[in-house]
Amino acid sequence: MPVHVDAVVVGLGPGGEEVAGRLADAGVDVVGVDRHLVGGECPYWGCIPSKIMVRAADLVAEGHRIPGMAGTAMVRAEWHPVARNVREATADWDDTAAVDRLTSRGCRVLRGTARLTGRDEVTVRAPDGQETVLQAGRAIVLATGTEPAPPPIPGLDGTPYWTNRDAVAAERLPRSLIVLGGGAIGLELGQAFARFGTDVTVVESAPRLLPQEEPEAGELLARVLSDEGVQVRTGARAALVVHDGNGFTLSGERGERLDAERLLVATGRRTDLAGLGVVNIGVDPDARALPVDERMRVLTASDSAPGVWALGDITGKGAFTHMAVYQAGIVVNGILRHGGAVAAYHAVPRVTFTDPEVGAVGLTEEQARERGLAVRVGLADVARSSRGYIHRAGNQGLVKVVVDDREGVLVGATSVGPWGGEVLGALTVAVHARVPVDELHRTIWAFPTFHRAIGDALRDAG
Structure with a gap:
């Protein structure tokens, strides 16, 4: 017999967990389903453990920069403490704390593979093969994320390659x-x-x-x-x-x-829409992403699927934890009928945590021109802007701005350098709020800082 609930959240990564918890807080009878670890890719294999590795590697590099600048040093890099810290941060890939965090808020958690079997129905197959049919009276939320997508290279399949x-x-x-x-x-x-x-x-x-x-x-x-x-x-x-x-x-x-x-x-990564059973809500199972409207409701060929919402990687709007959590807020407001702002993607920030860091927001120059925008660009060298201020990987870096010449606002920007992701903050605000470039020209940029290159890039753009 089917189990009747108010809402089913399929996929309990950062976005799905956010939706399930907030709905439960609001008194909604919600069941969350995941076949992997509650919390998703980010805390166990993505954002958090990878940055532990990156930070440790940065420390090694910093140690090697001491000679000639601050005295002498002998650096002996060891992997063991890095592996230990990763295991501590992930609780050795144990999600007990994450499950308890959700259940303490009133959300039930099912472990298994979920498949849509109707516009208001989800069937969950547990690891032991037992199936549970959930009928949602209010909402189904799809937040299953993506999996690594190995390319079709001859000989690759079957080898012990790493993801x-x-x-x-x-x-x-x-x-x-x-x-x-x-x-x-x-x-x-x-x-x-x-x-x-x-x-x-x-x-x-x-x-x-x-x-x-x-x-x-x-x-x-x-x-x-x-x-x-x-x-x-x-x-x-x-x-x-x-x-x-x-x-x-x-x-x-x-x-x-x-x-x-x-x-x-x-x-790259991919999502298995066919395996999710999206054909049963009128969506093409061969699509690259789930089509959604500005309220994150899933769209079919003719209309929206009543009560079916989606967020995160499977919407194709950006495979970032911050994107999933941003969309989660819109989904919760929609289900609870609280209104609120609709989704906007003109200022999506992204950071590659290499050394130097690469931060970017909005459109690249090429993307802007492909959209038919009349743009001008400005480029500044971080080393020249900071006048020799040295930190981390020297002061190698750049700031590039993309200006919509007709509107007089930034539509994209890139910040490369030490703390490039932090410097990106000012650029993200400028792109998001559509701050007039004339106003940015009047901004006082502190010296000697890396973000001072923003002002130089704006001057280069004219």
């Missing part, structure tokens, strides 16, 4: 590592391993690293990584992967050959 989850859980440093994919995940993890002594090669099929960001950012990062001893291969497509029991050999389309003990595949 980000394996890399984060590594108790021992590999002697050598090929990173397939020059995006945020691959570069963050690749640089961290390299700073602890692993021989790292990054292979990216696009012409530059971070292909979704400004070209100047990818080019600068490639130079920094190369200076640190990381081999960077851009415009390189993998044609074959071989694993002989001891290591990997990756062959490229142009005949190049790379050997390494481990292979980290970081080429």
